[in-house]
Amino acid sequence: LCSTSRKTLQAKGWIYTGTYRGWYSTQDELFVPESDVTEVKNASGTVQKVNVESGHPVEWMQEKNYVFRLSHFQKDLLHWLQSSEGVVKPAKFKNLLVHWISAGLQDLSVSRESTRVHWGIRVPGDSSQTIYVWLDALVNYLTVSGYPDKNFTWPPDCHVIGKDILKFHGIYWPAFLMAAGLEPPRSILCHSHWTVNDEKMSKSKGNIVCPYKKVDKYTADGIRYFLLKEGVPHSDGNFNNTKVQHLLNAELADTLGNLLSRCTAPLVNKHQIFPSYDQESFESFTDGQEVLNRLHDLADKVKDKYVEGNIYQGIDEVMAVLRRTNALVQNSKPWELAKCDSEEKRLHAVLHVALEVLRVSAIVLQPVIPVLAARILDKLR
Known part of the structure; x- marks a missing residue:
């Protein structure tokens, strides 16, 4: 595929x-x-030239080489980036690309002398040159598409x-695609990185987080939840054990778990059922309509956030409804309603809505906490 693309x-x-x-x-x-x-001074005081972005030394x-006419695609790339608001998300990374391209593009070397780069695929018809990583690695994305088959x-x-x-x-990648007569990706989602205790992870500092050890401590669902909630695309996330524990306790235990426990406790839900709903009875709860309105829109709102790549905002939508429902349960006092037979319809109404909130929440949280969501849905059957 690499040779085919290069020939094209x-x-x-x-x-x-x-x-x-x-x-x-x-x-x-x-x-x-x-x-x-x-130019910078190294530890010995010698002045050397370095790459501004990485700090690594450079040499003339x-x-x-074989060179790709990248400069020709400057206008096409800008048009692609401006063709849709969400073509590159978050917007800060789209703006960065526009800045780089607008500053001017130079043609790109896509081979190296084979004497210097021994590994890699030789340029077809010229064994003195090796196809460089730009072309070699990037065109591999086409492999799973079936390209170049019809x-x-x-x-x-x-x-x-x-x-x-x-x-x-x-x-580079969209320019290669345009040059080959193919469309660029419909969208690019660019994510940021993780720090640990507000420091960059590095082997020298010994602060690299082992996900397997964290899974043993917090469960796979717990780690998934933290990473997806705190890993916002537009800025680096910060991994901190205290922060993990606090988030899981506050949201999975005290918000989600607390509502489930309240609505399935034997003293409140004696027959362990998903009771029927009575609109008239539910209307007696002053803050009930707000919960119904939030519940009605929840699945669509979460879906939109997931599609945007803003998983954390989808989780926030769920937690907001769960917190409001917890407040409804606290104010309606189902444990008191359960003591009086004449309040059964009101009890069933508030339990029905709370359990429905849990059901919908578990469904939309399945991509985030699949094991816990499945357990909740099994319990609500």
């Missing part, structure tokens, strides 16, 4: 032979534009990436 770009005139000159960062594996190179290099499926609805590879997937 060559045949269409998008690749040419050139002498590539520039500042090269071995650690970043890329040529760095002059505007992104600065000149070699024969009935391949493309483009993807959403491409999920990390912010550290935004330039490669938001500029």
